[in-house]
Amino acid sequence: MDRPIFHFALAALVALLLPFFIRSGTLATEVLVFAIAAAGCNLLLGYTGLLSFGQGIFFGLGSYTLGLALIHTTLPLLPTLVLAMIVGSVVAIVIGALSIRRQGVYFVMLTLAFAQLFYFLAYTFSDITGGDNGLIGIPRRGIGPLALNSSWSYYGFVAVIFLISFAALQRIATSTFGRTLLAIRYNGERAQAIGFPVRAFKIAAFAVSGAVTGLAGALHALLIGIAPLSDIDYHMSESLLVMTIIGGTGNLFGSVLGAAFYLIVSDTLSAIWPRWLLLLGALLIVLALFIQKGIWGLIESGVGIVRGRRGGPDAMAPGVSGSERP
Amino acid sequence: MKGALLSTDGLGVRYGSFTALSEVSLSIGANTIHSVIGPNGAGKTTLFHALTGRVRPSAGRIDFNGHDITALTDDRRVRRGLARSFQVTSLFHRLSVRENLRLAAQGRTPWQALKMWQPAERNQDATAIADSILERLELTRVAGRSAEELSHGQQRRLEVGMAMASRPLLILLDEPTSGMGIDDIATMKRLIADLGRDHTVLFIEHNMGIVMDISDRVTVMQSGRKLVEGAPGEIRDNPEVRRAYLGSMMTGGRA
Ligand SMILES: Nc1ncnc2c1ncn2[C@@H]1O[C@H](COP(=O)(O)OP(=O)(O)O)[C@@H](O)[C@H]1O
Numbered sequence: 001m002d003r004p005i006f007h008f009a010l011a012a013l014v015a016l017l018l019p020f021f022i023r024s025g026t027l028a029t030e031v032l033v034f035a036i037a038a039a040g041c042n043l044l045l046g047y048t049g050l051l052s053f054g055q056g057i058f059f060g061l062g063s064y065t066l067g068l069a070l071i072h073t074t075l076p077l078l079p080t081l082v083l084a085m086i087v088g089s090v091v092a093i094v095i096g097a098l099s100i101r102r103q104g105v106y107f108v109m110l111t112l113a114f115a116q117l118f119y120f121l122a123y124t125f126s127d128i129t130g131g132d133n134g135l136i137g138i139p140r141r142g143i144g145p146l147a148l149n150s151s152w153s154y155y156g157f158v159a160v161i162f163l164i165s166f167a168a169l170q171r172i173a174t175s176t177f178g179r180t181l182l183a184i185r186y187n188g189e190r191a192q193a194i195g196f197p198v199r200a201f202k203i204a205a206f207a208v209s210g211a212v213t214g215l216a217g218a219l220h221a222l223l224i225g226i227a228p229l230s231d232i233d234y235h236m237s238e239s240l241l242v243m244t245i246i247g248g249t250g251n252l253f254g255s256v257l258g259a260a261f262y263l264i265v266s267d268t269l270s271a272i273w274p275r276w277l278l279l280l281g282a283l284l285i286v287l288a289l290f291i292q293k294g295i296w297g298l299i300e301s302g303v304g305i306v307r308g309r310r311g312g313p314d315a316m317a318p319g320v321s322g323s324e325r326p
Numbered sequence: 327m328k329g330a331l332l333s334t335d336g337l338g339v340r341y342g343s344f345t346a347l348s349e350v351s352l353s354i355g356a357n358t359i360h361s362v363i364g365p366n367g368a369g370k371t372t373l374f375h376a377l378t379g380r381v382r383p384s385a386g387r388i389d390f391n392g393h394d395i396t397a398l399t400d401d402r403r404v405r406r407g408l409a410r411s412f413q414v415t416s417l418f419h420r421l422s423v424r425e426n427l428r429l430a431a432q433g434r435t436p437w438q439a440l441k442m443w444q445p446a447e448r449n450q451d452a453t454a455i456a457d458s459i460l461e462r463l464e465l466t467r468v469a470g471r472s473a474e475e476l477s478h479g480q481q482r483r484l485e486v487g488m489a490m491a492s493r494p495l496l497i498l499l500d501e502p503t504s505g506m507g508i509d510d511i512a513t514m515k516r517l518i519a520d521l522g523r524d525h526t527v528l529f530i531e532h533n534m535g536i537v538m539d540i541s542d543r544v545t546v547m548q549s550g551r552k553l554v555e556g557a558p559g560e561i562r563d564n565p566e567v568r569r570a571y572l573g574s575m576m577t578g579g580r581a
């Protein structure tokens with residue numbers, strides 16, 4: 001259950017099967033876009049132990065960067081996505097570097113303050129961002145001969161990027177760097193004491209997270225054809241954190257589950273009842289109370305119980321489920 | 327003092343308005359085993375914090391291997407060859423024993439750990455160091471277990487191993503035998519004596535048997551100050567030391 005290749009196969013399966021379960025190409029695409037962003041959030045929260053409200057900033061700036069580039073320049077699509085990643089990453093480095101000067105609650109407060117600040121900036125400079133109306137009229141450029149003008153062709157494009165991002169994040173999570181981040185999450189003081197400049201590593205984690213989240217933001221703007229103000233709202237940070245946490249922190253595939261769950265449930269509830277947010281809130285409370293390791297944790301213990309009954313080797317031994325992962 | 331690997335001059339540490347350490351001048355000779363003893367609250371751990379850069383001294387200076395390191399951050403001191411273990415075991419509890427040591431070995435060249443594309447197991451140098459320490463600490467059998475699954479004695483050994491892994495010139499051990507049973511203590515004593523052959527060792531210890539048997543020099547601390555310093559025999563017979571300890575702790579010794 002802990003093998004990266006297995007998790008990648010699951011992610012590929014999700015990308016392959018979503019179209020069969022979700023009739024709306026937009027919703028299906030949104031699931032993958034937010035899965036990328038949640039995985040980026042997970043790198044900070046699950047692997048480094050940093051609860052950042054800055055994620056919405058990186059996401060929103062990704063949206064604006066793509067929008068501005070496609071509207072005002074003739075840049076092809078792929079370089080535009082790279083640009084969004086660079087912007088997300090650079091801003092994440094700056095915000096990360098300033099925020100990690102404080103720890104715990106004060107760190108969280110700082111990222112929250114930055115989230116408010118950037119929202120306000122986007123709102124105020126409406127000449128550039130479109131303010132309340134969002135940045136509208138973003139053309140969806142194709143890639144070479146590939147036109148991405150139908151919702152399912154765009155889904156295919158996003159699915160490929162999703163899988164590349166997922167594999168890259170997996171590689172990073174199991175790299176020397178990723179394991180060092182995990183060590184920092186488990187015991188930052190010891191990590192520092194054995195010689196790691198912990199702050200620099202946290203900033204590097206921000207850089208990666210910012211790039212991935214900026215990419216997701218760009219894909220989101222391209223999906224809906226506008227870069228809405230809500231992409232940079234601090235509610236965006238909140239949603240991304242909720243997806244990451246209900247999916248299960250410290251496990252990248254958990255983020256895919258979290259994003260899918262959050263978006264599909266929201267979509268279903270909103271069709272049933274206009275006050276659906278109330279239901280979503282109640283559901284999240286129940287989840288937070290009863291499944292502390294997220295959906296992935298629930299699945300892991302489910303598998304553990306089944307294997308235990310069959311007398312599988314070590315299925316319920318302490319520390320086996322996620323002994324190497326948080 | 328000539329041949330000193332580490333020396334401090336008038337070292338002091340304050341926690342707010344409380345002075346935990348004052349006017350401590352030490353000289354640790356290269357390739358010696360030097361122990362620090364003293365009652366609880368004497369400032370021994372605080373001294374280690376100051377030496378390793380975990381707390382900033384409020385006064386004095388620290389010289390290590392010919393350089394003034396007073397202003398260096400703790401991670402930089404590791405790169406200069408200073409490593410420590412903790413009084414309260416501080417491990418990466420959810421990671422395997424081998425990975426704990428691999429990380430500690432990597433800490434000597436931390437910037438290499440920024441490699442995002444290299445699988446962690448691919449660090450052959452660090453892994454080789456980890457394996458040799460596992461061997462030396464007799465932890466090879468449990469190398470794949472997470473650190474939290476080890477027995478107390480094994481965790482204390484791993485705690486010391488973490489300091490060994492950066493291959494330091496000076497190794498600081500803060501009460502390495504704390505909470506250990508008799509058998510484990512004997513093993514630890516042998517290990518410390520053994521470390522003294524290729525490192526300079528500075529260790530805090532309450533067990534007088536170990537202190538008297540393997541130290542070249544002993545520093546006694548009380549109330550944040552250095553009380554006396556000398557060879558083990560001198561310390562044992564020092565009336566001031568006996569008074570500080572009320573005789574209670576001196577019974578563990580060989581004498
Ligand atoms: N972080 C801290 N803040 C305030 N006081 C501290 C702190 N750490 C230690 N002290 C105090 O400093 C004194 C010396 O502590 P310590 O160095 O741990 O002593 P020892 O290791 O010799 O038992 C004690 O009185 C202790 O209560």
Ligand SMILES: [Mg+2]
Nearest residue numbers: 370371372413
């Ligand atoms: Mg102490």
